[in-house]
Amino acid sequence: MLSGGVDLFLEMLAAERAAAPNTLAAYEADLTSCAESLAREGQTLQTATTEGLQNWMAALVGSGQARRTVARRLSCIRQFYLFLLREGMRADNPAAHLDSPKPHTPLPRFLSESEVLALLNACAEPAGASLAKKRRGILAKAALELLYASGLRISELLALPRKAIAGDQRMIMVRGKGGRERLVPLSDSAREAAQALLEVDAHLESPFLFPGRDPAKLMTRQAFDRILHTVAIRAEIDPARLSPHVLRHSFATHLLAHGADLRALQMLLGHADIATTQIYTHVQTERLQKAVQAHHPLAADSAHTK
Template sequence: MSAATEAFLAMLAAERGAALNTLAAYRRDLDQAEAAIGDLAETSRDAVASLAGEWASLAPASVARKASALRQFFGFAVDEGWRADDPSGALPAPRLRRPLPRVMGHDQIAALFARAEDEAAGDEPKAVRLLTLIELLYGSGLRATELVGLPLSAAPRDAPFLTVTGKGGATRLVPVGGRALEAVGRWLSLRPQTPPSRYLFPSGKTGHLSRVRLFQLLKALAARAGLDPASISPHVLRHAFATHLLEGGADLRVLQTLLGHADISTTQIYTHVDAARLVALVNSRHPLATRTTSD
């Protein structure tokens, strides 16, 4: 990898607080581009245009991600004086349609929680831990990474809030409902004390429960609840949290804050919920709704 791209990655880490996974993805995309067309700080516009052929077999989302990485690099290179031109216009720009999130229905949520509550009735630690995990996924809308990495100090005590560290190191306060508070309290009373761990959900000698293990636990619970494991994941529960709150009348800006979205456009995907409900809302709340055509 060239010195210019290394400097760009260092800038992302230092100035924008990019997460490790984000940096790894940028590094991979830039490295592959340089393998195809050479040093990005010196390569020609024609060489940049040739990447369309290199990426022809890729999915539109992959092409869009790679092109975004290069556009940001070229902007940085121009700002730093390494390039006199910005060849980003030669990059392919596939049109993407954001897929709608998979969402669990209320009956599926009820079945999942009924099974988890039944299994946790006897205070078996792993069963209580699983109930706590799904309460926080669905009750607070946490990302899988945010959930498994919660420090013990984040456990709500004096106030019903979690301090969550999200993407890029951004922190936010997330409310915790009564059910989740009860589950967290039960888990804290059963949580292993040895070896000492700074995590709310410890695993191994010094680490925490992994994202992969969280996926496995949730899918196994879904199967025991008579649900299709392939249709359920931590992110699906997060989507259900958002969709069901919006159905209940939550404001989109509030939802953006709760989910930790940097851009409101990311949150707007949840406006797909229940078109009939939205029509009914307009008909009942609009100022003209109570007026007749003869008024």
């Protein structure tokens, strides 16, 4: 079924690009798959139309093949038709305007509101605990409150200076990606938790709200992860489900669920492009669907007829 053009293309790959045997076999398999699809429409690789190639790609996606696999096969086809064009075996390039499959963007993982509350409650140490353990609990509470109440990135949290929480401030200045600064609100509970940490660490005279073993340096991400792991186990939450970024996602998801504006959320999260923030609209979609079901007259009539 394959033509001489395919043979010449594979020879070129081997001679000019030193393609490995496995690569050549994969390309041949891709071209065979495309040729078989085209044959069902009365076309060949040499006579293929853009529509014929699009139908082949649609069949690949419809069969459940991974986007990465489809993208690799598309790359092969594009190279093949560029080769035919350069060699004068075709006067046009039917693959020139084929679109790559969009990469799958997974929805952000987040905790339920009750799980976040369980985490915060799990920070408390028993009355007889050592001073070191009590201090660790206070630190964990301050970190979790700030992460969840403000949507901070872990790097932004650990870099917070002590002076950011000094006084009765309602907003804190955060330096995010690219050096961009933004103001984020500070909830009463987050401020109280941070003030408690400031008091217990006053003797360290560290410039950071979350000091490391060396008070002159900030806490490492690894040290914080260990604290988070301990709190997760106490709260009976799988530590694999928990990370600082999951708390950031939880902050965004819960805000939207309670009616926050997407533009406001973009500012709070420090996203340069609102397209980054739009991943959280799955929450809005679910809320809108419930609103339609609850209030739209046709939806109500449909419910009564069931």
